[in-house]
Amino acid sequence: MECKVFYFQKNDIKTYDYDSYTDSINQILGVLNNLNWDSLVNEYNISEKGNRSITQIVRSKVFRLLYSELDYKFTDVDKISSSKLPTFKIIDNLGIDNRLYYQCFKDDIYITFTNDNLGYMENKIFKGLLIRELINQNALSVLITISDEILVAGGYDKVSITYNKVIKYIEAYQNFINFPIAVIGIHP
Numbered sequence: 001m002e003c004k005v006f007y008f009q010k011n012d013i014k015t016y017d018y019d020s021y022t023d024s025i026n027q028i029l030g031v032l033n034n035l036n037w038d039s040l041v042n043e044y045n046i047s048e049k050g051n052r053s054i055t056q057i058v059r060s061k062v063f064r065l066l067y068s069e070l071d072y073k074f075t076d077v078d079k080i081s082s083s084k085l086p087t088f089k090i091i092d093n094l095g096i097d098n099r100l101y102y103q104c105f106k107d108d109i110y111i112t113f114t115n116d117n118l119g120y121m122e123n124k125i126f127k128g129l130l131i132r133e134l135i136n137q138n139a140l141s142v143l144i145t146i147s148d149e150i151l152v153a154g155g156y157d158k159v160s161i162t163y164n165k166v167i168k169y170i171e172a173y174q175n176f177i178n179f180p181i182a183v184i185g186i187h188p
Helices: 019-032 037-046 054-070 118-134 163-172
Strands: 002-007 104-106 109-113 140-146 181-187
Touching (some): 002 019, 002 163, 019 109, 054 104, 054 140, 109 118, 118 140, 140 163
Antiparallel strands (some): 002 181, 104 109
């Protein structure tokens, strides 16, 4: 497996320096580059047909590695493999059931794994702004996603978000993004 990183570099107002995040991102890449594609496909093949999704298997493995190898913080480590993973809310007591959350963090890195459909992409991007504004002014919002090649293995909706689609969204919104954001794509 190989992980690729896209750093949102600049808009018309500001350029971002990612040097302070380099070590943390390199640690994440070092762990995720060790994912074994054959092992993930085997796990997918033995799962129940009604519950088959390669993205869920990849997501679970990513979170288990972030927790065990890099000591990322999760709200409930016993549910790392669950599709209902407890998340850290950016805004508590908002009064409505909101999707403003991230899934784990360590130091200044705040991570969300996404393969949601296109309708939620703006949420995934702009919650990075809320994390910087409300939680940590030095935060780097990191979206981990999968490539189209992984989706070919099965169990996905045709509007699922992939690495290239996330980058296109970020580029389309570039003049409205005033915070650093990184996208890590997992490729077989």
